[in-house]
Amino acid sequence: MKKMLITGSMAMITLAGVAHGQNSVTFYGLIDAGLTYTNNQIAGTGSGHSNWEMTSGAVQYSRWGLRGTEDLGAGLKVIFTLENGFNLNNGQYSSSNRIFNRQAYVGLSSREYGALTLGRQTDSMVDFVAPLSLTGTEFGGTHFAHPLDNDNLNDSFQINNSVKYMSPDFGGLRAGALYGFSNQAGEFKNNRAYSFGMSYVWGALNFGIGYLGLSSSARTPAELNTNGAVTDTTGASLQGALAPTGVPLGVLASSQKTFGAGVNYTFGPAVAGFVYSHTKLTQFFQTGLSGTFQNFEGNIRYALTPAIELSGAYTYSRAGGNGGGGLPHWNQLSAMADYRFSRRTDVYIQSAWQRSSPSGTSPLGVAWINGVTAPSSTSNQIEATVGLRHRF
Template identity: 80%
Template sequence: MKKMLITGATTMITLTGAAHAQSSVTLYGLIDAGLTYTSNQITGTGGGGHSNWQMTSGAVQDSRWGLRGAEDLGAGLKAVFALENGFNLNDGQYASGSRIFNRLAYVGVSSSDYGALTLGRQTDGMVDFLAPLSLTGTEYGGTHFAHPFDIDNLNDSFQINNSVKYTSPQFAGFRFAALYGFSNQAGGFANNRAYSFGLSYVSGPWNFAFGYLQLNSDARTPGQLNANGAVTDTTAASLQNTLSTSAVPVGVLADSQKTLGAGVNYLFGPAVAGFVYTQSKLTRFFQTNLSATFQNFEGNFRYALTPAVELSGAYTYSRAGGNGGGGIPHWNQVSGMADYHFSRRTDVYIQGAWQRVSPSGTSPLGVAWINGVSDPSSSTTQIQATAGLRHRF
């Protein structure tokens, strides 16, 4: 990994770093490309039942590049920053809108004794603490392993703008963080704000975590949403594509989205077993009186067959209830992955997922849609499989 070491007005580039550098900037990245098969996809005109073979970017982890750095301020303090861009490898475009640094953009101060305080566009407590215990939040499963619509954000589908975050150092196995995202609107303090916290505890082979995220807005009439607030691309918007309320514009937040979750991992020998539970409550979404509660139950397992070969798999049961579905649909998803490492930086993988949704009553959430697949299924089932190559730098 290359580091650019800057001291005063002198800039020096080195391959190994410098032991007494006062400051450093690191260029890093990840490229994930693959060929993906998907069954039963609808067409652009609404027709369905067609298989699709595609070149894809980020089937497991989003392709990205970034800069992170630190400057020693003395007395155990450091100035820190991170700028990270996500992109689509197959066409070279930004992965999210027109933002250059659409994944991360923050600056702050850090202390090994007192923790870190950072400001900017950042991840929330669900991503920081709970996602590492779920295969969707790791290199062992990723995008297509996510729970339906990634409603709990464990796959880091969106980040929090205008946020201030404190992250504690680890003490006796405990670590915690808290975040607040401002609406940045005069007269609309609660119109598109966010707050979140997370906690983890590690003891021997056990790893426990808890996360909470709340999003608030005032989206009762068209155009009222504050587009400069904490969140501008939420899972509530993605649900619009499967619900029948087509008169409501995409991108509108619910009045409230409250997500919480807890999980545990247990390490034994070359294997890790885990369980994760999440719950998301949405109220008054799509400018209506609709409300819904989504619950996800995930069991996962990974095993290092050899130092170079890793196997992983997960089963997720999800269900939705409330007055927004006309019933209680539920999902079953089975996902698996085999990974072979040529080196620490380069690997190839085969990965796939099968999803079945069982709608109840008149629920419009009646078709399968594996996360990260471009279009939903034309039926209650969908299969996705990817063979890919991943490189880190």
């Protein structure tokens, strides 16, 4: 009897080991905490004031998640990701009523045919263009974003109800496409999304393009189809400037069409890049108002030593449309120095200066660096952050 029990126990251990070898679940995360100084912040109806504040995600949004696979054989796997963004300052979710507010998807992945996934996912601007811009990377991030993150390169919102395909790597070429359903009977186009893009790596050259389209029938935030493709943000890109906090700009227009392209070139310890993006909003708030944003970003990174990385960017952005004169343009200079204690832990200091011209009383008429609490009371604003980042 004892011999049978021992034999049975050994068999169970062996089977458990086989199952573990075929399946994997990884717990991962990133914590980004900093102290930020910003000048000229509007406080109520008064003039601008300096602000010292603790920040979460000054470079990369703090997050934790689960990532897993099951090997089905013949190069086919089941894959899933569940990822939560949170505010380190108070421990709250970075968007309301969503546990896995950054990503939540499951699908199939094949070495030969690529991956097909379903759930809440990133669009092609994030997948293919953002890695070529400092705002979309660990070398710049939130404060380096283009005004109001109008092109979503800082991943301020994700796409619900989405089906996404990512191709395998064909000699450096990858392509992808996504469709986010409105999930509303009789209103197929009311808050839907579609996106596609590609990237190509050839030696030291890295090129990417992306497109994102949104459409909606909402005239006010209260009329927004809250079961649709885009319903809230995990970032703070809008902060109530043109829409209430948590409502992306594009879903309050009858359509948003965003195109972007970028290129990086690596030479020795340096990487230089250029990114262009264009966002067109049609019938904002379902009125006759339409507008555009254009962004031109030049950036560079330099590995001074294996532990020290320097980066900087200059971005010129301009708005246009039929809403009358006085539409602004922006100039922004951003710089960052990063020191790695280890592969997982680093400290950084970064700063961004922005000037909006012409100045005015509207949210678009004053400077407003992405991710800071409030806009400037003038056409200029500067922020500086010292932060600690840990990955696990």
